Amino acid sequence: MTQGLSRSTVATVILLGLLAVLPAVFMAMDNEYYVGLATRLVILGIAATSLNLILGYGGLISFGHAAFVGIGAYAVGIPVHHSLFGGFQIVASNNGLFHVALAVVISALFALITGAICLRTKGVYFIMITMAFAQMVYYLFISIDTYGADDGLVIYQVSQVPLIDLSEPLHLYYLAFASLVAAILLVRMIVNSRFGMVLQGAKGNPERMVTMGYNVYRYRLVAYVISGAMAGYSGALLANYEGFISPDMMDWAQSGEFMFMVILGGVATTLGPILGSTLFTVLEEGLQIVMDWMEPAVEPAYVALFGRDLEFEVYWHLPFGLILIFAVLFVRGGIMGLIRGGKD
Amino acid sequence: MANILEIDGLMKSFGGIKATDNVNLAVEENELHAIIGPNGAGKTTLIAQLSGQQMPDAGTIRFRGRDITQVPAHARARLGMTRSYQITSLVMGMSVLDNIALAVQAKDAHSFRFIRSARKIASLRDEARRYLAEVGLADRADAPTVNLSHGEHRLMEIAIALASEAPLMLLDEPMAGLGPEESAQMVAFLKGLKGKRTILLIEHDMDAVFALADRISVLVYGHIIATGDPASIRGNDDVRHAYLGEE
Numbered sequence: 001m002t003q004g005l006s007r008s009t010v011a012t013v014i015l016l017g018l019l020a021v022l023p024a025v026f027m028a029m030d031n032e033y034y035v036g037l038a039t040r041l042v043i044l045g046i047a048a049t050s051l052n053l054i055l056g057y058g059g060l061i062s063f064g065h066a067a068f069v070g071i072g073a074y075a076v077g078i079p080v081h082h083s084l085f086g087g088f089q090i091v092a093s094n095n096g097l098f099h100v101a102l103a104v105v106i107s108a109l110f111a112l113i114t115g116a117i118c119l120r121t122k123g124v125y126f127i128m129i130t131m132a133f134a135q136m137v138y139y140l141f142i143s144i145d146t147y148g149a150d151d152g153l154v155i156y157q158v159s160q161v162p163l164i165d166l167s168e169p170l171h172l173y174y175l176a177f178a179s180l181v182a183a184i185l186l187v188r189m190i191v192n193s194r195f196g197m198v199l200q201g202a203k204g205n206p207e208r209m210v211t212m213g214y215n216v217y218r219y220r221l222v223a224y225v226i227s228g229a230m231a232g233y234s235g236a237l238l239a240n241y242e243g244f245i246s247p248d249m250m251d252w253a254q255s256g257e258f259m260f261m262v263i264l265g266g267v268a269t270t271l272g273p274i275l276g277s278t279l280f281t282v283l284e285e286g287l288q289i290v291m292d293w294m295e296p297a298v299e300p301a302y303v304a305l306f307g308r309d310l311e312f313e314v315y316w317h318l319p320f321g322l323i324l325i326f327a328v329l330f331v332r333g334g335i336m337g338l339i340r341g342g343k344d
Numbered sequence: 345m346a347n348i349l350e351i352d353g354l355m356k357s358f359g360g361i362k363a364t365d366n367v368n369l370a371v372e373e374n375e376l377h378a379i380i381g382p383n384g385a386g387k388t389t390l391i392a393q394l395s396g397q398q399m400p401d402a403g404t405i406r407f408r409g410r411d412i413t414q415v416p417a418h419a420r421a422r423l424g425m426t427r428s429y430q431i432t433s434l435v436m437g438m439s440v441l442d443n444i445a446l447a448v449q450a451k452d453a454h455s456f457r458f459i460r461s462a463r464k465i466a467s468l469r470d471e472a473r474r475y476l477a478e479v480g481l482a483d484r485a486d487a488p489t490v491n492l493s494h495g496e497h498r499l500m501e502i503a504i505a506l507a508s509e510a511p512l513m514l515l516d517e518p519m520a521g522l523g524p525e526e527s528a529q530m531v532a533f534l535k536g537l538k539g540k541r542t543i544l545l546i547e548h549d550m551d552a553v554f555a556l557a558d559r560i561s562v563l564v565y566g567h568i569i570a571t572g573d574p575a576s577i578r579g580n581d582d583v584r585h586a587y588l589g590e591e
């Protein structure tokens with residue numbers, strides 16, 4: 001236990017240390033691309049950290065987390081769109097604080113309303129209904145032509161915030177990084193609190209918690225709302241990073257990716273979700289590079305067979321999927337489980 | 345003496361099986377009332393309806409004069425009743441002390457408290473340790489619950505019931521699966537609680553029941569065929585015929 005604890009502490013320090021320093025180094029080396037990659041993994045890490053609160057600590061297999069992220073992203077895209085092109089005066093704004101407030105409040109409300117319904121169900125029904133609500137939002141935005149329908153919306157101006165300029169890659173990165181650290185600390189505080197003990201107790205044995213006198217439903221609903229609000233916040237950052245939003249951000253496949261990040265990294269661990277989002281992002285990139293590099297070896301046979309050029313790296317999803325499945329099936333406790341050396 | 349619990353015309357069927365068939369029962373304040381009956385008689389189903397996990401098809405349950413038939417389970421616990429489970433029901437993924445501390449914490453008005461670390465709240469932890477000491481598990485406090493033996497799990501169930509400080513304890517076969525020595529320990533322990541709490545005890549072990557109970561009710565096929573003090577139950581022909589296996 002002590003050894004496991006110190007090992008995960010070491011892992012925390014190393015990972016956060018790297019995330020704190022590397023992007024500045026990349027920038028100094030004029031390698032903006034990697035700064036962007038780091039920004040992406042950090043933002044996804046926030047979303048995964050928020051999912052970990054309900055999935056990892058609450059045992060609630062929510063399959064609709066991307067909806068909250070998407071709502072947060074549109075909470076930036078829509079006000080910016082109207083501030084540039086007119087209409088919808090009450091939301092039209094380029095003020096970042098307003099964007100964040102809108103992202104957090106709307107996603108929290110969405111979590112409250114849908115959670116109140118979803119949490120009345122159990123098991124596979126819960127998984128299905130969380131997914132159904134997320135798909136509902138997905139189709140809603142597909143149907144709104146003003147915001148580009150399924151083509152999405154380019155965000156021509158980043159959120160305006162005091163002191164920093166989010167169009168500067170490093171500014172955006174360090175805002176995201178600071179947010180990630182805050183998110184980790186927040187989730188850590190919550191799960192260790194009296195509230196968190198009830199949430200975790202209900203994961204292990206909800207009936208016992210009820211007979212002890214806890215209204216399990218309410219505790220779960222509050223956790224669901226906190227988690228949704230945090231995910232909404234990450235969506236606001238993501239919109240600023242991508243400069244583009246579309247309904248695809250809330251597709252069920254995207255929700256599945258967040259679940260993979262949490263499970264891959266290690267459920268109910270402080271660092272698991274970031275490890276998951278890091279591995280996810282690195283694999284996504286790495287596999288394309290590796291496959292691009294392997295292409296010359298495979299290409300002649302392909303050309304001979306099909307008579308056209310091969311773009312091998314577009315098939316990166318296949319090994320990616322295989323690695324994920326393998327990791328989930330055979331690595332108990334995810335990456336954090338490996339780091340702790342099988343001890344818990 | 346006042347009745348803490350009054351059950352009137354309680355009915356519960358599963359398909360064709362009448363698990364609870366017009367049960368009428370009054371439990372007096374601070375008595376130890378045992379319910380005996382063969383396997384499948386409906387004892388666990390009765391407890392589940394009293395604690396609110398299952399809803400009766402008909403009938404009423406009154407706790408201290410208040411109709412609680414429609415009150416949800418968590419709210420009943422807050423009114424002052426606690427139950428233990430025939431099949432151990434604990435949070436296996438948490439430590440022994442965490443489990444008991446949760447039972448202690450459940451007495452707070454609410455647990456929407458997000459800031460302080462629960463494991464560092466001395467009042468919660470100390471009180472939980474006291475209940476663990478009472479059942480003899482003080483030295484197991486920090487062990488993961490899943491590592492404890494079956495007998496120790498049974499004791500944890502009792503510690504949780506104690507920690508609730510509920511005036512009414514519904515105990516579903518606390519001796520289930522215990523060896524003779526552990527059973528004797530449990531009997532001694534329950535004896536010590538007599539007169540301090542109202543205990544509705546479901547038990548299979550006749551020796552234990554006759555040693556402990558102030559009154560006994562006999563449940564057969566979901567129906568109470570007799571209620572009385574141990575001597576009258578022992579002497580009751582119906583009971584001997586239906587349950588004690590004597591012709």
Ligand SMILES: Nc1ncnc2c1ncn2[C@@H]1O[C@H](COP(=O)(O)OP(=O)(O)O)[C@@H](O)[C@H]1O
Nearest residue numbers: 358361363381382383384385386387388389390
């Ligand atoms: N959830 C259920 N669904 C269907 N039948 C049940 C259920 N629970 C109990 N029963 C049936 O009700 C009867 C009483 O069961 P139970 O209350 O567990 O008896 P006891 O605790 O006295 O052994 C049994 O015939 C049992 O099979």
Ligand SMILES: [Mg+2]
Nearest residue numbers: 387388389430
């Ligand atoms: Mg039973």
